[in-house]
Amino acid sequence: MYLEVSNITKIIRNEIILDDISLSLERGKIYGLQGKNGSGKTMLMRAICGLLRPTKGNVTIDGKRLGDKMDFLPSVGALIENPGFIGQFTGYENLKMLADIKGLIGKTDIQDILERIGLENAEKKKYKAYSLGMKQKLGIAAAIMERPDVIILDEPTNALDEESMKNLHCILTEYKDHGSLILISCHDKEELEMLSDEIYEIENGKIKNHRRIQDGKAI
């Protein structure tokens, strides 16, 4: 397995947020996390990224444990809760600022991703003038633009219309086919079954159910 989550538990102020969760995730697949608000999906995603230290358990990627010689996944793109960008900058400038940190992609790649995600007309528009759906798309673009090995998207379909969701599905399938491991969360069962190959149901911080999906249906 490429990414192993082993017995992750997180306790905050005596409250168990994540309760002994284990997952085995492979490259080239889309995994869904389904659960109500407050079930622990976002916390689990944070723990996998390395943004959160679990109270117990660990995350291993390609045989290497997070917290040993590395604090974060080596190649990860994430959209967790609200996308946060600078209002006075355009969509392009916001992505460029983030892309320049690692220097892996240039102007053309950023323009390509904006076009693919459906923001080609908003490239020069300031972020503060974006609608909610546009902001969400920009957040997704920031997560995937550098073609990371692991993509983590927390409720990416929020504020997206049906056409945008289908477009997102095409993009994620393409990234999956190129070998990315994709983890997405959603509280809507149907949306998740449309997007995912396998789904983990999470409730009160525990994995309640695991099912495989084919052609949008559980098998």
Place this chain on the structure above:
Amino acid sequence: MIWSFKQQLKYEYRAGIKVRWKQYMGLVLVFFLLGACIYHSAGEKVAGNLTLTDYLVKIFSGIDEMKKADRTMAFYLPKEWGVVEILYLLFVVNYPKSDYEQRGYQVILRTKSKSMWWIGKCSWLVMTTICYYGIFYLVMLVCSMFRYQDMTVRNVWGIQQIILSHGEGILSIYLMPWITMLAIAFVMILLSMTFNQIVAVSAAICYLISAVYISKSWLLGNYTMLLRNQQILGSDGVTCRQGILFSLGIIIITTLVGMKYMKNKKL
């Protein structure tokens, strides 16, 4: 690590300085208004000949320590000093925490280091302080029509004549105002990460203003007031050397404490 720091610095410049150019223009306006107020407060005979030193002495004189016997007197805050120093705290308090809450994880996942994020914020604070006080000194220079004179000679403002040695005088008005405020701001932004910006700036302002009442070396506000210098106040006063050492010490300690704190902080 060096590459990572350079990229972080570039990010801080774009997200924390370049984007705030309108606010920097606002500072220019505020400082020109301050200069105009100082010009009008000088007597008719003197106003037209005010030098840069006169402006800076007016702003950074401070006031005599409020003695116990004076506690029945109404509270008085040196206005010009208050405008420059309190405005600085308000100018820098918001960015680190808001950047952390909005974009922090995006940057950290790319630099792979929470400590580097904190170092970036410390660097941003230094850059912003230099810009803020750079603009301040430049505006005062323009207000004075580029006239300069040593401090020891004049007594323009009718307050106790301020006579400092050349070196102490230069340090007092060109270095101490911003290096001590930088140290206070370092602690303030760490507090803002632990609590929030309102708590942090309130604590910083209270700490700064307490120096108006009390002349003690551990209240850094004293180092920004000429009238608290040991050469004027005697043994109760402070020296620039003390102020520099205290300030640098606080900056280094806060940087290290902040790195440790951020490493363990949940994002």
